[in-house]
Amino acid sequence: TNRTFTMIKPDAVEAGHTGAIIKMIEEAGFRIVAMKKTKMSSERAGQFYEVHSERPFYASLCEYMSSGAIVPMILEKENAVADFRKLIGATNPANAEEGTIRKLYAKSIEANAIHGSDSDENAQIEGNFFFSRTEQF
Numbered sequence: 001t002n003r004t005f006t007m008i009k010p011d012a013v014e015a016g017h018t019g020a021i022i023k024m025i026e027e028a029g030f031r032i033v034a035m036k037k038t039k040m041s042s043e044r045a046g047q048f049y050e051v052h053s054e055r056p057f058y059a060s061l062c063e064y065m066s067s068g069a070i071v072p073m074i075l076e077k078e079n080a081v082a083d084f085r086k087l088i089g090a091t092n093p094a095n096a097e098e099g100t101i102r103k104l105y106a107k108s109i110e111a112n113a114i115h116g117s118d119s120d121e122n123a124q125i126e127g128n129f130f131f132s133r134t135e136q137f
């Protein structure tokens with residue numbers, strides 16, 4: 001098995017979809033290795049999304065991601081990164097497949113309900129950004 005990192009984003013937490021999203025994640029066969037509810041400052045959101053710092057939506061993204069509570073999690077499953085991105089659907093909910101988390105719960109291309117790591121390497125970096133070793137079971 002391997003791991004991926006996710007966080008439920010402020011729009012979905014605020015709308016009360018945390019429980020429904022966690023249920024979908026567990027029913028899809030992912031084991032929760034670590035989880036908490038927290039909030040990022042815009043500086044910390046900027047660090048998390050550093051790879052997007054040259055994109056035109058970067059400032060808006062950092063403001064949005066620090067606008068409310070988030071629920072970060074480390075997840076474990078065979079083929080975790082690819083299978084999780086399938087479960088969440090396309091970045092833009094307008095293009096997301098039926099039954100995906102973003103199709104069901106995302107509000108817009110920016111406020112798109114949930115994050116999923118795009119590689120094993122980034123999954124490890126992002127998981128360690130939020131959780132110490134002693135918080136990962």
Ligand code: GTP
Binds near residue numbers: 061111112115116
């Ligand atoms: P993540 O799982 O959150 O990394 O999404 P992704 O991998 O599907 O998309 P990407 O890494 O390209 O973009 C990161 C995040 O930036 C997205 O999830 C959106 O919240 C936001 N974003 C991406 N593209 C746009 C855009 O064109 N406009 C705006 N406003 N936000 C965007």
Ligand code: MG
Binds near residue numbers: 116117118
């Ligand atoms: Mg991404």
